[in-house]
Amino acid sequence: MGKxxxxxxYENIREEARQQDQSRQDKPLVMVGTATCGLAAGAMQVKxxxxxxxxxxxxxxxxxxxxxxxxxxxxxxxxxxxxxxPPVCYGNLDDGLVHRLVEDFLAGDDPSYEYAMAALERNDExxxxxxxxxxxYEEKLILEHCGFTDFSRIDSYIxxxxxxxxxxxxxxxxxxxxxxxxxxxxxxxxxAGFPAGTKWEACxxxxxxxxxxxxxxxxxxxxxxxxxxxxxxxxxxVIEGMILxxxxxGASQGYLYIRAEYPRAVEHVRHAIKQAGEKGLLGSSILGTxxxxxxxxxxxxxxxxxxxxxxxxxxxxxxxxxxESRPPRLTDQGYRGKPTxxxxxxxxxxxxLIIERGPDWFKSIGTPERPGTAVFSLVGKIxxxxxxxxxxxxxxxxxxEEVGDGLPEGxxxxxxxxxxxxxxxxxxxxxxxxxDFDSLHExxxxxxxxxxxxxxxxxxxxxxxxxxxxxxxHESCGKCTFCRLGxxxxxDILTDITRGEGDLETLELLKxxxxxxxxxxxxxxxxxxxxxxxxxxxxxxxxxxxxxxEGRCPALVCRDxxxxxxxxxKCSKLCNVCVGSCPTEAIYTRDDGLKAxxxxxxxxxxxCRKACPTEYDAVLRLSPPVLPDEKxxxxx
Amino acid sequence: xxxxxxxxxxxLTCVKEVLGENSKTxxxxxxxxxxxxxxxxxxxxxxxxxxxxxxxxxAVDIYGLATFYNQFRLNPPGKHEVxxxxxxxxxxxGGDITMESxxxxxxxxxxxxxxxxxxxxxxxxxxxxxxxxxxAVIDDKVEGKVTPTRVDGIMLTLEEGREETGINEEESxxxxxxxxx
Numbered sequence: 001m002g003k004x005x006x007x008x009x010y011e012n013i014r015e016e017a018r019q020q021d022q023s024r025q026d027k028p029l030v031m032v033g034t035a036t037c038g039l040a041a042g043a044m045q046v047k048x049x050x051x052x053x054x055x056x057x058x059x060x061x062x063x064x065x066x067x068x069x070x071x072x073x074x075x076x077x078x079x080x081x082x083x084x085x086p087p088v089c090y091g092n093l094d095d096g097l098v099h100r101l102v103e104d105f106l107a108g109d110d111p112s113y114e115y116a117m118a119a120l121e122r123n124d125e126x127x128x129x130x131x132x133x134x135x136x137y138e139e140k141l142i143l144e145h146c147g148f149t150d151f152s153r154i155d156s157y158i159x160x161x162x163x164x165x166x167x168x169x170x171x172x173x174x175x176x177x178x179x180x181x182x183x184x185x186x187x188x189x190x191x192a193g194f195p196a197g198t199k200w201e202a203c204x205x206x207x208x209x210x211x212x213x214x215x216x217x218x219x220x221x222x223x224x225x226x227x228x229x230x231x232x233x234x235x236x237x238v239i240e241g242m243i244l245x246x247x248x249x250g251a252s253q254g255y256l257y258i259r260a261e262y263p264r265a266v267e268h269v270r271h272a273i274k275q276a277g278e279k280g281l282l283g284s285s286i287l288g289t290x291x292x293x294x295x296x297x298x299x300x301x302x303x304x305x306x307x308x309x310x311x312x313x314x315x316x317x318x319x320x321x322x323x324e325s326r327p328p329r330l331t332d333q334g335y336r337g338k339p340t341x342x343x344x345x346x347x348x349x350x351x352x353l354i355i356e357r358g359p360d361w362f363k364s365i366g367t368p369e370r371p372g373t374a375v376f377s378l379v380g381k382i383x384x385x386x387x388x389x390x391x392x393x394x395x396x397x398x399x400x401e402e403v404g405d406g407l408p409e410g411x412x413x414x415x416x417x418x419x420x421x422x423x424x425x426x427x428x429x430x431x432x433x434x435x436d437f438d439s440l441h442e443x444x445x446x447x448x449x450x451x452x453x454x455x456x457x458x459x460x461x462x463x464x465x466x467x468x469x470x471x472x473x474h475e476s477c478g479k480c481t482f483c484r485l486g487x488x489x490x491x492d493i494l495t496d497i498t499r500g501e502g503d504l505e506t507l508e509l510l511k512x513x514x515x516x517x518x519x520x521x522x523x524x525x526x527x528x529x530x531x532x533x534x535x536x537x538x539x540x541x542x543x544x545x546x547x548x549x550e551g552r553c554p555a556l557v558c559r560d561x562x563x564x565x566x567x568x569x570k571c572s573k574l575c576n577v578c579v580g581s582c583p584t585e586a587i588y589t590r591d592d593g594l595k596a597x598x599x600x601x602x603x604x605x606x607x608c609r610k611a612c613p614t615e616y617d618a619v620l621r622l623s624p625p626v627l628p629d630e631k632x633x634x635x636x
Numbered sequence: 637x638x639x640x641x642x643x644x645x646x647x648l649t650c651v652k653e654v655l656g657e658n659s660k661t662x663x664x665x666x667x668x669x670x671x672x673x674x675x676x677x678x679x680x681x682x683x684x685x686x687x688x689x690x691x692x693x694x695a696v697d698i699y700g701l702a703t704f705y706n707q708f709r710l711n712p713p714g715k716h717e718v719x720x721x722x723x724x725x726x727x728x729x730g731g732d733i734t735m736e737s738x739x740x741x742x743x744x745x746x747x748x749x750x751x752x753x754x755x756x757x758x759x760x761x762x763x764x765x766x767x768x769x770x771x772a773v774i775d776d777k778v779e780g781k782v783t784p785t786r787v788d789g790i791m792l793t794l795e796e797g798r799e800e801t802g803i804n805e806e807e808s809x810x811x812x813x814x815x816x817x
Contacts, residue, residue: 036763036764036765036778037767040763040768040771040778041765041768041780072767073767221762222722222723222725222726222761223724223725223762224762225765260707261762261763301666301670301707302706302707303706315666315705318664318667320700320704321705379725379766379767385766386767451724453725459728467724471761477704581785583784583788584740605733605736605737606730607785610783610785611785
């Protein structure tokens, strides 16, 4: 087989894709973001509205679905690309706005900039996303095309240069791919940060023909959804990365392990695999070379522990997903006992970019020891919720205040929780920690999956720690005694504290137990499970103390330590809203026409406080749960 | 959960057929359980007993697998399936209050199905729409910002047609086509 063959075959495929894409660019294109978050916000309705309005006006325009652009706070979103104009993105769409955009922009020539969020290309008329405060810090590598490309068409991926890294690599030797990845110092993005090149090399050095490449898409951390987003929005990037890895280590079969809770990701990836096969980019004799590689989707049955590599492999073999002690490493004895490379979705997504643009380019981003970017899902008390990608080494403060646009008005920063159930809660004083695997670890948190929850004065640290522990306790596979029983006991202690029970000695016990669970567990689920408890004990000890010593929840969250009370001096006779909002008929009208709560009946559901009009704001939560004295309660 | 009329026969036939289509090995246990659940909607205790007998493994092994993986459910799904998200962001914004509101309105606990099988209520760990927290998935449709008041609104639509169950079996929940759970 001639050395230039794959390149030539690829050029033909690319030319074809370009023409296909070109023909679509002659008419206006409406791209509606229909990733899971968009759908939840009503993207399908928006898509139908566009189609209907366009049909009503008899326009020649196409409506397609795209993935997630990461600006979740403004969903549902759409991008309109009309020849002669920069592509413009519009957020918070409803039928009225859709009607207007079709009439003014698609039918007329007014892009209605007053409703636009940003343009996607530099122009003289309207700012782009790079001009956003977060644009200064953001550096999108693997998310670059998410939400801007038609995930259902392989041609869109190829036309922008997709699979060229594969074509280039196939005309060279496999060790060249490995050398590039090693040179780039790519570290695994699953959370632990193990160098990908070292892993691949170990697998390559094992003899035998039967080797496997597995992509870990079992993103089980509550609060993290970046892997889902990449798989849904740009599946070919991950697939190309896996093919390159397979070429480097000599594997002929690969699997994408995707959790069952992500049906859309499964669907998109399966579709992408099919298309790649049809183009000869996957399957036997890829691009006319002697290299063959097949990919399949394996649907996880839903167990958090299966995100752990050895547990994942066990579950693929039809066993309970319990982790094994290592060594042997998966690269020695993995799936079906054969050498296996297992990497995270994001790790594979970097691979084509590194091959295409070179290790030096990759190393120029982030910090020297930890090059590249980190992807975070920003949620909680933060203005710009969504997915962001920033260079390694960005500080948490920059991430929250600049990229996430700070906290909403009235919210005062208290803590940031990083890394999900395995991570920790960091206080204000830790905000200048740069984001990378090691610095976060020192501070007591981990990078983990990249979930980042911002918390304010209304969030109770004890309750948060309890929440995460409840999660890990439930998901503990039960193999190690410390993890199985230790987390249970810790959870019991924490539950007591949220009820105001216990004494300061139990806090000592809690800490000791946490350290024992950390040291006595086999896998990272157990080893990191105490993190949320240990960090909150370390940084928010006073809050634990308030629960225990005063029976008070400072954040007014723990329901055994609060009661609901309608302040007579704020309540109005003219208003009845709270009465109707109460599910248990606990609110009654007093003789003087003001409202009061029957504490026996109240279930503390917070309905009345939300229902009370802001001008009165009469429903209060009191902690410790003691009613004011008779005189004040009677007062008008 | 009480079996409905004729359900026992249905379970037995289903298990028999699935066992017939698969080789009866221990490694095939998960696919077998998946197939049975796909056809029956859940894994009844009777089905697990039958599978255990068919594969000649202790019933506790089957029960172990079925409870290990979150995908398997031991209660029949209701006509309306409600899943309340208990991801981090949802928890912080009152997911437990949402769950409680559903429990109270449906008069069942988390993980249960109402005796007339009109409702089932589950918790799920993060559906990945954290920005819309608190989130609930109602018959495969994701609903954002589900406050207790919103729960009442949702329940009103779900209550519709409860009396005439059996007469009008049309699902009132909108179909998303691809089931974006």
